[in-house]
Amino acid sequence: MKINIHKLKNNEDIPYSLLLLADETVEAINKYIFDSEIYVLENENDMIGVYALLFLDKDSAEIKNIAVDEKFQNKGFGKMMLKDASNRAKERGCKNIFIATADAGIKQLYIYQKAGYEMDKILKNVILDNYPEPIFENGIQLKHMVLLKKELS
Ligand code: COA
Numbered sequence: 001m002k003i004n005i006h007k008l009k010n011n012e013d014i015p016y017s018l019l020l021l022a023d024e025t026v027e028a029i030n031k032y033i034f035d036s037e038i039y040v041l042e043n044e045n046d047m048i049g050v051y052a053l054l055f056l057d058k059d060s061a062e063i064k065n066i067a068v069d070e071k072f073q074n075k076g077f078g079k080m081m082l083k084d085a086s087n088r089a090k091e092r093g094c095k096n097i098f099i100a101t102a103d104a105g106i107k108q109l110y111i112y113q114k115a116g117y118e119m120d121k122i123l124k125n126v127i128l129d130n131y132p133e134p135i136f137e138n139g140i141q142l143k144h145m146v147l148l149k150k151e152l153s
Pocket residue numbers: 021022065066067068069072073074075076077078079080100101102105106107108110111
């Protein structure tokens with residue numbers, strides 16, 4: 001396996017099919033993607049993962065989207081990209097990095113906390129108010145977003 005993570009080049013297409021694993025619609029993705037830096041994870045030249053990093057201010061960045069091709073999930077690539085994002089934010093002088101997930105995103109909440117993120121805020125009803133159709137994960141209807149924060153020391 002030959003893995004590399006690199007910033008998406010200007011001549012490369014935005015990998016919407018991967019980004020859509022983590023977000024409901026292209027319209028939702030387009031609200032942040034053009035302001036974000038996009039990093040892709042390649043396995044032998046195949047793109048199997050992506051994350052979008054948005055610098056909020058001089059101290060903070062947020063991972064706005066992170067996704068691994070379904071065939072390659074649960075092999076450690078998500079954790080690898082979380083680490084890569086933290087390293088890049090830290091190198092750029094950020095003191096904090098944020099990530100948000102849905103209230104019933106059990107796996108995501110597990111991975112993020114294991115990677116050193118702590119729950120910071122609950123954004124009440126954000127999912128209920130912003131999506132026309134009910135969305136379920138792990139058999140639970142998604143309602144709120146949980147914002148998690150990691151201090152980069
Ligand atoms: N509940 C709790 N933990 C679970 C789980 C579940 N249902 N399913 C798997 N896990 C654990 C695994 O045991 C492993 O933990 P361990 O390292 O302690 O053994 C960990 O989750 C998997 O880590 P990793 O292999 O690095 O994750 P990944 O490569 O699958 O990437 C995501 C994680 C979330 C990026 C990926 O699953 C994905 O693309 N999901 C769809 C898009 C998405 O939801 N993105 C996040 C939006 S907030």
